[in-house]
Amino acid sequence: MLGYAEIPAYVVESSEQDCMVMSLVENVARRNHSAPELLREIDALRGAGYSDPEIATKVGLSVAYLQDVLMLMEHGEERLLAAVDSGTVPIALAIQISRATDTEVQRALADAYAAGALKGRQIAIVRRLIQRRALTGNAIPRHGTSSTESQALTPERLRKMYIKAGEKQRLLVKKAELVDIRLNFLVEALRDLLGNPDFVETLRSEGFATLPHALQQRIFREAT
Known part of the structure; x- marks a missing residue:
């Protein structure tokens, strides 16, 4: 996930209904990055020396779309x-x-x-x-x-x-x-x-x- 082989996690045992409610709450609370945030994140990752495929994996974009975004930033x-x-x-x-x-x-x-x-x-x-x-x-x-x-x-x-x-x-x-x-x-x-x-x-x-x-x-x- 986003380039990590392992992530810290809590394992919760609960009923199917409670799990569905928690999943719904998480989806509502999840915030998509705005366009300015995406541009800043990509610029920071490029500055850190990451390759295009690595950046695409980290920000959750396809390589082709990432390259379009980079073209926008450069031109x-x-x-x-x-x-x-x-x-x-x-x-x-x-x-x-x-x-x-x-x-x-x-x-x-x-x-x-x-x-x-x-x-x-x-x-x-x-x-x-x-x-x-x-x-x-x-x-x-x-x-x-x-x-x-x-x-x-x-x-x-x-x-x-x-x-x-x-x-x-x-x-x-x-x-x-x-x-x-x-x-x-x-x-x-x-x-x-x-x-x-x-x-x-x-x-x-x-x-x-x-x-x-x-x-x-x-x-x-x-x-x-």
């Missing part, structure tokens, strides 16, 4: 760490935000969450959206790079960015549905026409003896 922007310390931003969400390399983006995402403009899952979506825009050369203007203050990364602007991305996604879904409807109509029409010997003979006489492979597969697969 997290100051205001983000302060938000975790004050309990404004949950540590799991702070880890998501810290994966954004730009410090202003980290601040903006933390502010957007604190203001209620974005929820947990939306934070990750907006972060990935910002990173994709930066990679494709459509980076969002920062302070000092635009003549208008409205270009700053405000919580409201991030919220609108999320809404716009959602609208684009819905538009893509509608387009895909429209293409599927048209394709189904085409498949049904061709299937009926190919069942007409005169039409097939006319195609052959005009030199159209074959269909595109993908279309042919769909027509005859659905027919069977």
Whole structure:
């Protein structure tokens, strides 16, 4: 338990009902560590020279989650760490935000969450959206790079960015549905026409003896 082979303990003999009551009392009394306490404990253990697996065992975390916490401690922007310390931003969400390399983006995402403009899952979506825009050369203007203050990364602007991305996604879904409807109509029409010997003979006489492979597969697969 927590890296110890042995622990001091009192062995109590009692009835099953009393044991259940004592167990319930212990569960109610047990206090989970807050995010600031967890960060301080991890920092102290690292300072004492413990390895990541040893620290993970002692604090009851998986090694992968511990490494995410360490990344937050090493690369997290100051205001983000302060938000975790004050309990404004949950540590799991702070880890998501810290994966954004730009410090202003980290601040903006933390502010957007604190203001209620974005929820947990939306934070990750907006972060990935910002990173994709930066990679494709459509980076969002920062302070000092635009003549208008409205270009700053405000919580409201991030919220609108999320809404716009959602609208684009819905538009893509509608387009895909429209293409599927048209394709189904085409498949049904061709299937009926190919069942007409005169039409097939006319195609052959005009030199159209074959269909595109993908279309042919769909027509005859659905027919069977």
